Amino acid sequence: MIVMIDHVVVLVDDVGRAASAYRALGFTVLIGGEHADGSTHNALVSFADGSYLELLAFQREAAEHRWWHHRTAGEGLIDFALLPSDTDADVAAARARGLALNGPFDGGRLRPDGARLQWKTALATTEDLPFLCGDVTPRVLRVAGGAATTHQNGVRGIREVVVAVADVAASSERYTQLLGTAAEADGSFALGSGRIRLFGPAHNAAAERLARRGEGVLALAFDAPDGAIFPAAQSHGAELR
DSSP states (O other): OEEEEEEEEEEOSOHHHHHHHHHHTTOOOEEEEEETTSSEEEEEEEOTTSOEEEEEEESSOOTTSTTGGGGGGOSEEEEEEEEESSHHHHHHHHHHTTOOEEEEEEEEEEOTTSOEEEEEEEEESSTTSOEEEEESSOHHHHSOOGGGGOOTTOOOEEEEEEEEOSOHHHHHHHHHHHHSSOOOTTSOEEETTEEEEEEOTTSHHHHHHHHHTOSEEEEEEEEOOTTOOOOTTTTTTOOBO
C-alpha cells in the first residue's frame, strides 16, 4: 500500500545558497548530505505531516542521471516521491494492475554526521508519475522530526502536488494503476493527508511547463496559514502556494 506523498524535489544550482534562501522564507533547513553515486547532494525541509522538500544540486556532470536533463530548463520543481509501506510488494501490485515500473533499485546517502541511509526506489517509465522511495534503514534517519518540522512561516505539511500532464485521461489511468484507487469526483487523488491533482495542456501554466520541461510537478500547495507568501524569485524557481 502506498501511504503518502514522501517528498518533492527542487532542483537548485547551489545547495548552500538555496538553503539560505529558504531559511529567509521562514523554513527550517537541514543539510542532507551526498547521495551514494556522488553526483548530487541536498538540503532538506521536513514537515510535521512526515513529508519534506528536497533541495537538490548536481556536484558533477552526470548525463546518465534521470534528472540531469532538467538543468537546461533551470531551477525549479522537477519530481516527487511517494512512500510505499513495502516497496517490493507495492511494485508487484502496481505491475499486476498493468503499470510498467523499473526497479526496485538500491539507493542511499551519507549524512554530514557520518550516518549512512539506505532506501529502495522504483521508477515509472513515464514522467507524469512520481517515483517510489521506501526506507531500508529507519525512516527517522532520512526524515528529521522534532524541532526540524517547526517553521517560522507556519507551514505544517504538503497539502497538494499539482502535476502537468500531456493527457489527463491517460495519466489518471496510470495513477489508478500505481495507487490502486480511482480518482475522486474532482479528478484528484487523495493520499494520506495530501492530494495529487493533474492539469493538462488546456491549463496555461501546465502548457508552459510541458513545453519547457516536459511532464512533471507544476506547483506545490502547503498546509500553511492564510496569507503565507513564497515568491518564486526566492524559492529558486519553485511554484509554492
